[in-house]
Structures are given as C-alpha cells and as structure tokens.
Amino acid sequence: xxxxxxxxxxxxxxxxxxxxxxxxxxxxxxxxxxxxxxxxxxxxxxxxxxxxxxxxxxxxxxxxxxxxxxxxxxxxxxxxxxxxxxxxxxxxxxxxxxxxxxxxxxxxxxxxxxxxxxxxxxxxxxxxxxxxxxxxxxxxxxxxxxxxxxxxxxxxxxxxxxxxxxxxxxxxxxxxxxxxxxxxxxxxxxxxxxxxxxxxxxxxxxxxxxxxxxxxxxxxxxxxxxxxxxxxxxxxxxxxxxxxxxxxxxxxxxxxxxxxxxxxxxxxxxxxxxxxxxxxxxxxxxxxxxxxxxxxxxxxxxxxxxxxxxxxxxxxxxxxxxxxxxxxxxxxxxxxxxxxxxxxxxxxxxxxxxxxxxxxxxxxxxxxxxxxxxxxxxxxxxxxxxxxxxxxxxxxxxxxxxxxxxxxxxxxxxxxxxxxxxxxxxxxxxxxxxxxxxxxxxxxxxxxxxxxxxxxxxxxxxxxxxxxxxxxxxxxxxxxxxxxxxxxxxxxxxxxxxxxxxxxxxxxxxxxxxxxxxxxxxxxxxxxxxxxxxxxxxxxxxxxxxxxxxxxxxxxxxxxxxxxxxxxxxxxxxxxxxxxxxxxxxxx
RNA sequence: GCGCCUGUAGCUCAGCUGGAUAGAGCAACGGACUUCUAAUCCGUAGGCCGCAGGUUCGAAUCCUGCCAGGCGUACCA
Numbered sequence: 001x002x003x004x005x006x007x008x009x010x011x012x013x014x015x016x017x018x019x020x021x022x023x024x025x026x027x028x029x030x031x032x033x034x035x036x037x038x039x040x041x042x043x044x045x046x047x048x049x050x051x052x053x054x055x056x057x058x059x060x061x062x063x064x065x066x067x068x069x070x071x072x073x074x075x076x077x078x079x080x081x082x083x084x085x086x087x088x089x090x091x092x093x094x095x096x097x098x099x100x101x102x103x104x105x106x107x108x109x110x111x112x113x114x115x116x117x118x119x120x121x122x123x124x125x126x127x128x129x130x131x132x133x134x135x136x137x138x139x140x141x142x143x144x145x146x147x148x149x150x151x152x153x154x155x156x157x158x159x160x161x162x163x164x165x166x167x168x169x170x171x172x173x174x175x176x177x178x179x180x181x182x183x184x185x186x187x188x189x190x191x192x193x194x195x196x197x198x199x200x201x202x203x204x205x206x207x208x209x210x211x212x213x214x215x216x217x218x219x220x221x222x223x224x225x226x227x228x229x230x231x232x233x234x235x236x237x238x239x240x241x242x243x244x245x246x247x248x249x250x251x252x253x254x255x256x257x258x259x260x261x262x263x264x265x266x267x268x269x270x271x272x273x274x275x276x277x278x279x280x281x282x283x284x285x286x287x288x289x290x291x292x293x294x295x296x297x298x299x300x301x302x303x304x305x306x307x308x309x310x311x312x313x314x315x316x317x318x319x320x321x322x323x324x325x326x327x328x329x330x331x332x333x334x335x336x337x338x339x340x341x342x343x344x345x346x347x348x349x350x351x352x353x354x355x356x357x358x359x360x361x362x363x364x365x366x367x368x369x370x371x372x373x374x375x376x377x378x379x380x381x382x383x384x385x386x387x388x389x390x391x392x393x394x395x396x397x398x399x400x401x402x403x404x405x406x407x408x409x410x411x412x413x414x415x416x417x418x419x420x421x422x423x424x425x426x427x428x429x430x431x432x433x434x435x436x437x438x439x440x441x442x443x444x445x446x447x448x449x450x451x452x453x454x455x456x457x458x459x460x461x462x463x464x465x466x467x468x469x470x471x472x473x474x475x476x477x478x479x480x481x482x483x484x485x486x487x488x489x490x491x492x493x494x495x496x497x498x499x500x501x502x503x504x505x506x507x508x509x510x511x512x513x514x515x516x517x518x519x520x521x522x523x524x525x526x527x528x529x530x531x532x533x534x535x536x537x538x539x540x541x542x543x544x545x546x547x548x549x550x551x552x553x554x555x556x557x558x559x560x561x562x563x564x565x566x567x568x569x570x571x572x573x574x575x576x577x578x579x580x581x582x583x584x585x586x587x588x
Numbered sequence: 589g590c591g592c593c594u595g596u597a598g599c600u601c602a603g604c605u606g607g608a609u610a611g612a613g614c615a616a617c618g619g620a621c622u623u624c625u626a627a628u629c630c631g632u633a634g635g636c637c638g639c640a641g642g643u644u645c646g647a648a649u650c651c652u653g654c655c656a657g658g659c660g661u662a663c664c665a
Binding site for chain 2: 305453
C-alpha cells in the first residue's frame with residue numbers, strides 16, 4: 001500500500017462513517033496532524049461539515065466517531081471537541097512511510113506537477129566592473145535553490161546568467177586601468193580577476209572626485225566602444241575575461257551553475273529592432289522630446305497628476321537604448337531560443353516596477369507568453385550600517401565572506417580533532433561544505449520578501465537554526481548506519497509495531513510532511529519553506545537521538561525498526577538540503 | 589502624493605490558502621557527556637501578534653482606516 005493510498009483509506013473511512021451517521025457524504029475534509037503526538041497520529045477537523053449538516057462541529061464529530069469501527073489500519077478514533085483524532089496501527093503507519101521513503105530514496109518528495117514544462121531561471125546578473133558581494137550571494141542561493149525545487153517538481157529548468165558587460169560603469173574601470181594600470185594584470189598583482197578590475201573601478205571613483213574631466217573621458221571611451229574601435233574593444237574583452245575568470249571561481253566555490261550566458265553587449269542592439277517594430281505597429285510612440293515611449297495602461301498603472309497615462313522611455317532621442325530596451329530583447333530571445341513555457345527573473349525587489357512594466361510591454365507587443373513571466377522579487381540585504389553601497393565601499397565581499405566562514409569551520413573541525421587525525425585535505429573538504437551550508441542556509445531561511453539585516457555573528461554561527469545543525473543531524477545518522485552495517489536494508493524483518501513513542505511519531509510526521517513542503521516552496525517560489533522544515537526534521541531527530549538508543553535499543557527487532565526510521569530521516573535531510581543547494585557530510 | 593513590501597518574545601525570524609494552549613533560534617539563567625558524534629538535548633524566564641474598527645461560531649491570519657520603517661515612482665542600471 002502506498003502512502004497516498006493510506007491517506008485515502010483513512011479519509012474514505014471517515015467519509016463512509018459520516019454517510020452512516022448523517023446521511024450524506026461530506027463535501028470536503030482534510031487530513032491534518034494534531035498539535036501534539038499524544039492526541040493521535042492524524043486529525044480531521046469537522047468545521048467544514050457544520051454548514052452542510054447544520055449542526056455544531058462538536059456534535060458532528062461525536063456522531064461520526066461512533067460510526068467508525070477499528071479495522072486493520074485504524075486502531076482507534078478519539079474525539080476532542082470538534083476534532084476526530086485518529087490512531088493508525090504503528091506497523092502500518094511507520095511501515096508504509098519508511099518503506100516508501102527508503103525505496104524512493106533520492107526521489108522521495110519529488111512530484112510531476114510541472115508536467116515536464118521547460119522554463120528558465122535567470123539569476124545573479126552581475127556587472128563586470130566589480131567583484132560579487134553579499135547581495136549576489138542571496139540572489140545566487142535563491143536562483144540555485146528555486147531551480148532545484150522546480151526540477152524536483154517535474155519542471156525542466158534552464159539556468160541563465162545575464163551579464164551586464166557594457167555601459168559607462170564598465171568603461172570607468174577600463175579607463176582607470178588604461179591610464180594608471182601600467183600593464184599590470186591579475187597575475188602580476190596576485191589578485192582574482194574580478195577583484196583586480198574592481199580596484200580600478202574604485203580608483204576611477206577616487207580620481208573623479210578630484211578631476212571632473214575624466215567623466216568626459218569616460219563618455220568618449222563609451223562612444224569609441226559603441227563605434228567598435230578596435231583598441232577599446234580589445235581592452236574591454238581583456239578586462240571582462242579577467243572578471244569572468246574571477247567569477248567562475250566564485251561560482252564554483254558557492255555552487256552556482258548556469259546553462260546559458262546572455263551578454264548585454266549582444267542584446268542591446270537587438271532591442272532597437274523590436275522597438276522599431278513596435279513603433280510601426282503603434283504600440284509605441286514618440287514624445288515631444290523625441291523619446292520613444294510606451295504608455296502604460298491606466299487601469300493597472302494609474303495616471304500622472306496631469307491626468308496623462310504614465311510612460312516608459314524605450315529609446316533616447318539620439319537612438320541609444322536603455323536598460324528596459326535590452327531587457328525586452330533578451331526576454332524575447334530567451335523564449336524563442338529555448339522554447340520556454342515560463343521565464344523567471346530572480347532580481348531584487350527594487351526592480352518590481354521595472355518588471356511590471358517589462359511584462360506589460362511584452363504583452364502589449366502581442367507576446368502571449370508574457371503572462372508566464374515571473375519576477376522572483378527578494379528583499380535587500382542590509383548591513384548593520386545601512387544598505388550596501390559598493391561605490392562607498394560599504395559592502396561584504398562574497399569571496400571574503402566565503403573564505404572567512406570556511407576558516408571558522410576549519411577551526412571548529414580542528415577543535416573536534418585534538419589528536420590531529422584528519423588530513424588537511426579532509427579538513428578543507430569539510431570546512432567548505434559546512435561554511436557554504438551555513439551561508440546558504442542563513443540567506444534562504446527567511447522568505448524572499450523579507451529584507452535581511454545582515455548580522456555577521458549570526459551568519460557565521462553553526463548552532464541552532466543553521467545549515468550545519470541540519471548537516472550535523474545527517475552526519476550523526478550516517479555514523480549510526482555505518483556502525484550498523486547493512487542491517488537497515490533488511491526491511492522485511494522490520495517489526496514496525498514496536499515504534500510509536502512521542503519522539504518517533506514527531507519525527508515520522510516531519511518525514512510525511514516533506515513532499516507537501518516542497519509543493520509549498522514551489523508554489524510561492526519560496527525555498528525558506530524547505531529550510532524551516534528541514535530544520536524541524538533535524539530537531540525532531542536530535543530530540544529522538546537524545547532520548548532513545550538505536551543500536552542499543554532493548555531488542556534486535558527494535559534496533560532494525562529504528563534503523564529504518566533514521567535511514568528514512570537521512571534521506572529527507574539530504575534531499576531537503578540539496579534543494580537548498582547545500583551538500584551533506586558523512587562525518588563532522 | 590501614489591504603488592509594492594515589512595511590522596509577532598530583548599534580537600533575528602516561523603506561523604498569514606481563518607481553527608485545538610501563538611512557535612523556533614540567538615542572547616540570559618539552571619541542568620545533562622565512563623552511554624550510537626555535546627555543532628546536541630532538557631528546563632526556567634521572556635508576547636495588548638504596530639494601533640483602531642469590521643466580517644465570522646472562531647482572527648496573528650481576511651476586509652477597512654490609521655501609525656511606523658524599507659523600496660520604487662519614464663528619459664540610471
């Protein structure tokens with residue numbers, strides 16, 4: 001019997017009992033969990049029936065309970081006010097769920113609700129003039145996680161990175177290097193490429209404070225770039241490649257993957273063609289200043305004080321393109337190149353208006369798929385001193401943060417290994433997984449709409465509601481399973497009727513809820529649902545672990561049953577953490 | 589001004605498709621390692637769920653108004 005079948009069996013039983021007691025089949029009932037395990041294994045609230053049968057939920061519960069007779073699945077039904085609390089025979093309850101989880105293994109929790117539809121998740125979208133910072137890490141963690149969650153729910157995901165590789169800001173670092181760099185390279189300075197280029201961006205800002213004329217020089221350089229001046233283009237390519245090498249290292253360290261890269265330098269010109277077409281079809285128009293503009297529908301966007309429709313500028317009078325011009329082109333390119341059914345943009349909440357306009361423009365241009373474009377908006381990351389501003393140097397550098405937390409993890413590991421049995425390689429390997437796990441969990445544990453007040457101490461903590469806490473629970477289980485050898489695979493010999501104490505029940509409940517949480521996460525584009533649930537699962541395990549023995553349980557049959565339960569737990573912990581982009585460790 | 593987001597324990601946040609006594613982590617205090625990994629567990633303390641109305645048998649959750657903070661508000665990205 002499958003888990004789904006078990007749930008249906010229980011509900012059907014209640015439906016039939018209701019029919020017997022009240023003469024009609026109930027319209028809708030849901031199987032829930034009681035607030036604590038003493039009350040029962042499952043609960044059904046009778047509130048929805050009150051209207052249908054014109055009786056109080058308490059009365060209804062009483063009447064239904066009388067008509068439920070125990071069978072080989074349902075052990076007993078207790079009423080508590082308007083609730084029916086149902087107990088299942090432990091061998092059925094634990095047996096069905098543990099067997100299913102263990103046999104599905106890494107597939108447990110997955111679903112096919114996506115029906116194989118293909119979609120794109122665009123995330124990170126860095127500029128090529130400076131290194132990645134904490135904000136990028138939140139974006140990256142979100143983008144990776146939501147991609148994995150979509151895949152787990154039956155979607156086909158293309159992960160894309162839209163590189164902002166052109167514009168004034170890029171020219172600033174180029175100009176500074178050209179003028180003061182005297183041929184230095186990342187190698188010669190011993191710097192990661194993106195950091196190297198970042199230093200010239202900073203240098204420019206410093207020089208510009210004292211000498212306004214270099215701002216004009218940057219404009220000249222931009223024009224040269226747009227005119228395909230060979231020297232300028234060569235410099236641009238060289239510096240961008242330095243940055244890409246640097247980024248690639250960070251992607252690898254932080255576990256960010258991409259299937260496709262888009263470059264604004266490729267798409268910004270395509271945008272102009274689309275605008276021209278829209279102009280011909282009267283979707284766009286020219287305003288008094290010569291701007292090409294789009295008038296936003298008043299119904300959705302409201303109007304200006306003067307009563308006019310609000311507008312978006314798509315091309316300047318001189319024909320140069322803007323941010324949104326490029327985005328229009330890229331949006332179309334993505335859909336056409338990859339035959340997408342949906343397109344997700346992981347971008348900060350400060351751009352909500354931009355995406356609302358973008359999707360409206362696409363829709364007005366006649367692209368029906370505009371309704372399948374989503375802006376996964378997330379809140380800002382604030383530092384204790386305020387919003388991060390890279391130009392003012394108030395940032396947390398991604399590479400620095402990763403290195404720092406890795407070092408802390410390594411210190412912690414060494415402390416636990418006073419005899420020094422671990423090799424440096426092993427310590428390094430563990431520190432990496434633990435450190436990255438800590439950062440990702442810290443960034444994903446709150447829902448995306450929440451802004452994060454970055455607390456350095458909290459972000460590097462390994463205790464409590466953290467990634468390492470969850471990884472630790474997994475490592476503990478792995479330790480037990482290793483000691484137990486293969487006895488856990490012997491499911492046929494398991495006597496699950498021996499399970500059923502409060503800790504075991506709570507743990508099983510978490511395992512049962514897992515697939516539902518994945519569903520919640522995908523529906524709200526909200527990985528924090530999984531982070532919270534995995535933490536609760538790890539906590540339930542730790543509580544069980546501290547109160548009961550597995551290998552030294554009272555008898556051999558109980559040992560086997562508990563081994564199956566914790567094996568199922570390990571599967572859920574690993575799957576959940578993986579959906580957050582976090583790896584598990586077998587030893588900590 | 590308008591739009592979106594946020595407001596829950598000292599701090600950081602869950603809970604928000606309405607339902608059983610509002611939960612967790614951190615910080616504080618007290619306890620548990622000759623026992624499967626103490627990155628753990630147990631206990632104590634800590635709440636006008638921003639305020640005021642409304643809907644409902646029932647509201648942290650839904651609606652309205654207000655207050656506070658953040659972000660945005662074509663011709664930056």
